[in-house]
Each structure stands twice: as structure tokens, then as C-alpha cells.
Amino acid sequence: xxxxxxxxxxxxxxxxxxxxxxxxxxxxxxxxxxxxxxxxxxxxxxxxxxxxxxxxxxxxxxxxxxxxxxxxxxxxxxxxxxxxxxxxxxxxxxxxxxxxxxxxxxxxxxxxxxxxxxxxxxxxxxxxxxxxxxxxxxxxxxxxxxxxxxxxxxxxxxxxxxxxxxxxxxxxxxxxxxxxxxxxxxxxxxxxxxxxxxxxxxxxxxxxxxxxxxxxxxxxxxxxxxxxxxxxxxxxxxxxxxxxxxxxxxxxxxxxxxxxxxxxxxxxxxxxxxxxxxxxxxxxxxxxxxxxxxxxxxxxxxxxxxxxxxxxxxxxxxxxxxxxxxxxxxxxxxxxxxxxxxxxxxxxxxxxxxxxxxxxxxxxxxxxxxxxxxxxxxxxxxxxxxxxxxxxxxxxxxxxxxxxxxxx
Amino acid sequence: xxxxxxxxxxxxxxxxxxxxxxxxxxxxxxxxxxxxxxxxxxxxxxxxxxxxxxxxxxxxxxxxxxxxxxxxxxxxxxxxxxxx
Numbered sequence: 001x002x003x004x005x006x007x008x009x010x011x012x013x014x015x016x017x018x019x020x021x022x023x024x025x026x027x028x029x030x031x032x033x034x035x036x037x038x039x040x041x042x043x044x045x046x047x048x049x050x051x052x053x054x055x056x057x058x059x060x061x062x063x064x065x066x067x068x069x070x071x072x073x074x075x076x077x078x079x080x081x082x083x084x085x086x087x088x089x090x091x092x093x094x095x096x097x098x099x100x101x102x103x104x105x106x107x108x109x110x111x112x113x114x115x116x117x118x119x120x121x122x123x124x125x126x127x128x129x130x131x132x133x134x135x136x137x138x139x140x141x142x143x144x145x146x147x148x149x150x151x152x153x154x155x156x157x158x159x160x161x162x163x164x165x166x167x168x169x170x171x172x173x174x175x176x177x178x179x180x181x182x183x184x185x186x187x188x189x190x191x192x193x194x195x196x197x198x199x200x201x202x203x204x205x206x207x208x209x210x211x212x213x214x215x216x217x218x219x220x221x222x223x224x225x226x227x228x229x230x231x232x233x234x235x236x237x238x239x240x241x242x243x244x245x246x247x248x249x250x251x252x253x254x255x256x257x258x259x260x261x262x263x264x265x266x267x268x269x270x271x272x273x274x275x276x277x278x279x280x281x282x283x284x285x286x287x288x289x290x291x292x293x294x295x296x297x298x299x300x301x302x303x304x305x306x307x308x309x310x311x312x313x314x315x316x317x318x319x320x321x322x323x324x325x326x327x328x329x330x331x332x333x334x335x336x337x338x339x340x341x342x343x344x345x346x347x348x349x350x351x352x353x354x355x356x357x358x359x360x361x362x363x364x365x366x367x368x369x370x371x372x373x374x375x376x377x378x379x380x381x382x383x384x385x386x387x388x389x390x391x392x393x394x395x396x397x398x399x400x401x402x403x404x405x406x407x408x
Numbered sequence: 409x410x411x412x413x414x415x416x417x418x419x420x421x422x423x424x425x426x427x428x429x430x431x432x433x434x435x436x437x438x439x440x441x442x443x444x445x446x447x448x449x450x451x452x453x454x455x456x457x458x459x460x461x462x463x464x465x466x467x468x469x470x471x472x473x474x475x476x477x478x479x480x481x482x483x484x485x486x487x488x489x490x491x492x
Contacts, residue, residue, distance in 0.1 A: 063427065063428045064445065064447075067449070067450075127456070127459055127460075128456065128459070128460055129456070130452075130453045130456055131449045131452040131453050131456070132449060132453065
């Protein structure tokens with residue numbers, strides 16, 4: 001006997017706005033969150049643009065809990081406070097053994113890592129390292145900071161799988177509730193911008209560089225002129241609850257999580273594998289008990305790299321056929337990595353509720369090498385849907401797919 | 409400014425910058441835990457800052473005895489006098 005899982009709260013911190021409503025308005029209005037990063041040129045990077053969070057006041061977080069938070073955990077905290085408020089979850093259900101955390105990021109706080117390594121390696125001593133430094137840089141910094149600051153005593157799952165982190169976090173939270181290990185799960189992910197992270201993708205020649213003077217024209221997922229990733233930051237949180245309990249307390253229900261699957265290509269550390277992606281999407285459909293034809297839209301991972309967009313679009317075509325509407329939201333603000341799965345999933349909830357698809361920003365000329373699909377571009381499109389599939393893929397061959405369904 | 413007054417001023421500045429405590433809340437008799445809201449992690453960071461600002465490295469058992477701002481001033485002053 002398994003249990004049904006629904007989403008009852010959403011929080012978003014993003015380069016196009018903070019809060020779910022502002023974020024959705026930004027997506028539908030075609031707002032770009034990509035801005036110049038001119039100081040990156042002095043580091044030798046080719047890319048000089050990024051998706052930066054605006055209007056965020058981390059100082060508003062009380063000092064006694066902020067002291068162990070790098071910016072990444074501050075984004076996670078803000079998104080989670082928004083989501084808890086949105087869910088209107090009573091405090092006795094927050095501070096409850098049956099409430100857990102499932103939260104991810106690519107790594108710990110990168111600014112704190114840079115500070116720590118900078119001072120220790122430069123001076124060959126640890127004399128000036130504060131006691132809270134490690135708490136900012138450990139891999140599970142977001143999950144641990146949320147659990148302690150919000151007094152959540154259930155299990156903590158830290159999914160640190162780079163760009164699949166928060167999609168897996170939702171998936172693991174869903175499974176924990178489905179199989180009666182938890183009644184509620186606070187799920188999501190966060191990422192903070194740092195030159196060292198952008199540098200990783202720059203080294204791999206995966207970053208955009210032709211649009212440094214026109215940031216709002218990049219990235220260009222699926223476009224023949226695309227030239228790579230825009231690194232971005234942000235955070236997102238979902239409150240997941242067991243269906244009957246959520247209904248009993250009169251919670252607002254965004255949608256049901258009906259499917260989740262994760263697997264590994266097991267072929268290459270950075271190159272995606274079409275067969276692996278197909279197996280992942282197929283697995284999510286099987287868990288949801290749905291056919292490919294039941295899905296009304298696929299929200300792609302599509303980061304605007306050459307091989308990634310091709311592999312994913314062809315895999316989507318293999319599973320769903322050429323009539324499937326698809327788009328990527330990375331055109332609006334870039335790639336939030338550990339946060340992208342949950343923040344883009346938030347948009348999926350908005351699209352189901354509004355019956356309106358968001359187009360891929362900056363897509364005007366579809367790359368012929370991509371799969372043959374119904375690419376939603378240039379303007380939003382009315383579409384009533386019962387089910388949406390969302391993809392996230394990460395270095396290390398990690399794939400994760402979620403299915404969100406209108407509550408029936 | 410006397411040597412003692414200078415030590416107090418520098419210690420208070422650390423309390424304000426590191427722990428975001430309002431300057432007027434810092435009094436010699438204030439408990440750093442009950443009145444000023446610090447805990448054991450903060451106490452460690454306070455001593456780490458002493459090293460940076462005053463060039464002193466108090467022993468753990470000395471740090472564990474700290475209760476009030478007066479204790480903090482005395483600890484710094486003691487090391488300061490030793491080094492003078």
C-alpha cells in the first residue's frame with residue numbers, strides 16, 4: 001500500500017524575481033535575468049554573463065542562524081520560509097518527527113570555500129578560520145541549516161548531485177512520504193554564484209561567450225546559434241505532504257507528484273547518453289502509471305550546450321513523438337544547477353494551473369540537429385494538461401525525471 | 409586613551425562587528441551568553457578574533473571560564489600585560 005503525495009507550498013528565489021507569483025510573472029512576460037559579469041574577464045573566463053539573484057537581503061535572517069550560512073543556505077532559507085508560509089503549515093507539523101528535509105546543491109557555499117582555501121593555503125595556517133566556516137562549506141550545508149534553523153526533527157536527505165540535486169530532492173521526499181517514512185517533506189535546492197563554479201564550465205568550453213555584450217540574448221536553448229550555458233544562482237522549495245493529511249487540514253494543493261525516476265548513463269562523466277535519458281523518462285512514466293500520450297508537456301533540462309540539447313530533444317522525441325510541446329526555462333535566467341530542478345518544477349505547477357505553456361526565451365531558429373518536437377517559442381500558448389514531465393541531468397551521467405499531475 | 413580603555417574599545421568593536429550586537433547593549437557586567445546571546449561556537453570565534461586583533465592565543469580552559477564582558481576584558485588585558 002503506497003500513499004499519494006501532493007505539493008502544498010512553493011518558494012522561489014531567482015534572477016527574475018523572488019516569490020512564486022513574481023517568478024511566474026517574469027516567465028510569462030519574457031523577462032531575462034541574465035546580467036553582465038565584467039570582472040570575470042580578469043580571471044581569464046570566456047563567459048562574462050550570469051543569472052544573479054536581485055533584491056535579496058540576507059541580513060534579514062537572524063544572526064544566530066545566519067552565522068553558519070553561506071549565501072547558498074540563505075537562498076534555501078528564504079525559499080523555505082516562503083514555502084512554509086504558502087503552505088500555511090501549523091508549527092506543530094513543522095516541528096514534528098514525521099517532517100523531514102530533502103535538499104540539495106552542487107556543493108557547499110562556494111564563497112565560504114574560497115575564503116577558507118584562500119586564507120589557509122595562502123598563509124599555510126588555519127589561525128583565522130572561524131568555527132562556523134566548515135558549516136558553510138559542507139556538502140549538506142543547505143539541508144542541515146534548514147533542519148536546525150526551522151527545528152525540523154525528521155530525516156535529512158542531502159542530494160548533492162550537481163544539476164540533478166533538487167529534482168532528486170523532490171523525488172526522494174516523494175518516495176519517503178509514498179512509502180510511509182515521512183508525512184511531510186521540505187524539498188528543494190539552492191546554488192550561489194561564484195567565479196570558481198563558472199570557471200569549471202568555462203574550462204569545459206560549455207559556457208556562452210558570444211553574447212557578453214548582449215546578456216539578455218543568451219542562453220539560447222535548442223537554437224542553432226546557441227553557444228553554451230549561463231551560470232545562475234537561486235533557490236527553490238516545495239512542501240510535500242501526504243494527500244489525505246493535506247486534504248484533512250484544508251491545504252491548498254498545487255498538484256500531485258505521481259512519478260519519479262533516477263538512473264545513471266554509466267557511459268561518460270560529462271556527455272549525456274540518449275538511451276540513459278530515455279530510460280529515465282520511461283521509468284518516471286511507469287512509476288506514474290501513465291502512457292507517453294498522457295503527458296501534455298515536457299519541461300526540458302536543455303542548458304543550451306551543443307550536445308546536451310541534441311541528446312535530450314532526441315530522447316524526448318523517441319519517447320513522446322514529434323507532437324510533444326517542450327520548452328526550456330534556462331533562456332530566461334540561465335542554469336541554476338542545484339536549484340534548477342525545483343525552480344523549473346515550480347514553473348511546471350504554474351503552467352498546469354494556468355493551462356498556459358511558457359516558451360523558451362531566445363529560441364528563434366531551431367537547430368536542425370535537435371530532435372523533431374513541438375518547440376514552444378516566442379509566445380506563451382494555451383494548453384490544458386493533466387500531466388507534465390520534468391527532466392534534470394547532471395555530470396556523472398545522473399538523470400532524474402519527475403511527473404506532476406493535476407489532482408484527480 | 410588609557411591602555412585599558414583601548415582594550416575595552418577594541419573588544420567591544422569585535423562584539424559589534426562579529427556578533428552584530430548593539431554597542432549600547434555591551435556593559436562590563438553583561439553575561440555574554442544570557443544577556444548578549446552568544447553560545448559556545450561564538451565564544452570560539454571570539455577567541456579566534458583575539459588572535460587576529462591582539463595577537464594572543466588564550467588556552468581553552470581560560471576561555472571556558474568566560475562568563476561576562478569583564479571576564480573578556482580581563483583575559484585580554486592579562487595577555488596584553490604579559491606581552492608588554
